[in-house]
Amino acid sequence: xxxxxxxxxxxALGALMVANGIFFFTYRVQYEARLKAxxxxxxxSEDDLQRARNKRLAAEQTVASYxxxxxxxxxxxxxxxxTEPQRLTRLYAEIKRLAAESGIAMPKTFSFSRTEDREMQxxxxxxxxxxxxxxxxxxxxxxLRRLINRFELSNQFVIIDAINLGSGSSPDNLTLxxxxxxxxxxxxxxxxxxxxxx
Numbered sequence: 001x002x003x004x005x006x007x008x009x010x011x012a013l014g015a016l017m018v019a020n021g022i023f024f025f026t027y028r029v030q031y032e033a034r035l036k037a038x039x040x041x042x043x044x045s046e047d048d049l050q051r052a053r054n055k056r057l058a059a060e061q062t063v064a065s066y067x068x069x070x071x072x073x074x075x076x077x078x079x080x081x082x083t084e085p086q087r088l089t090r091l092y093a094e095i096k097r098l099a100a101e102s103g104i105a106m107p108k109t110f111s112f113s114r115t116e117d118r119e120m121q122x123x124x125x126x127x128x129x130x131x132x133x134x135x136x137x138x139x140x141x142x143x144l145r146r147l148i149n150r151f152e153l154s155n156q157f158v159i160i161d162a163i164n165l166g167s168g169s170s171p172d173n174l175t176l177x178x179x180x181x182x183x184x185x186x187x188x189x190x191x192x193x194x195x196x197x198x
Contacts, residue, residue: 087156088131091182094156099137102147107135129184132161137176144176151180158182 092110099106115130137147144165151160164177 087184091133091156091158094154094158095133095135095180098150098154099147102139102150103143104137104139104147107137110135131182131184133180133182135178137178138173139176140172141174144174147176147178151178156182 095110096106111134113132113134115132116128137144139147148160148163151158159181160178161181162177162179166175166177
């Protein structure tokens with residue numbers, strides 16, 4: 001019997017085979033666990049990347065929205081709420097145009113008054129000037145109503161502060177005393193000019 005002659009060799013080979021099997025199954029289990037851990041890390045990293053992309057998109061939208069607001073605000077400052085010399089003539093012409101479109105005779109007299117906000121100017125910010133424009137218009141009820149409506153729809157930055165309706169020379173001819181207010185921005189003063197005033 002030859003297997004008895006090679007018994008030591010066969011036992012060594014068997015022991016080596018059992019050790020190889022144990023090592024293989026242990027390594028496979030550890031490898032599988034490591035592979036699952038790497039898959040989990042990969043999934044976590046992809047989720048983190050997606051969250052970071054979403055945050056970046058949200059931040060970009062916020063920045064774009066902020067820039068749009070900034071542009072709109074600058075346009076508001078420069079056109080609708082410009083300084084007094086830049087816009088008062090346009091506003092006066094707009095009042096005359098709206099009166100003519102409403103079918104009302106041009107108001108004969110206008111009175112203007114001005115109030116400044118000095119607090120913002122002292123701190124170097126953009127101050128405001130409130131200008132009140134008062135005039136008297138005469139016309140029928142429908143014409144005066146159209147005038148008020150046109151003021152409310154006007155592109156000019158104007159507020160109807162007060163209106164008083166009175167009777168005119170005839171029942172179809174009414175008198176409307178109108179007081180409008182508008183704001184103008186005062187250019188920011190440098191800190192040097194502010195300190196000189198103090």
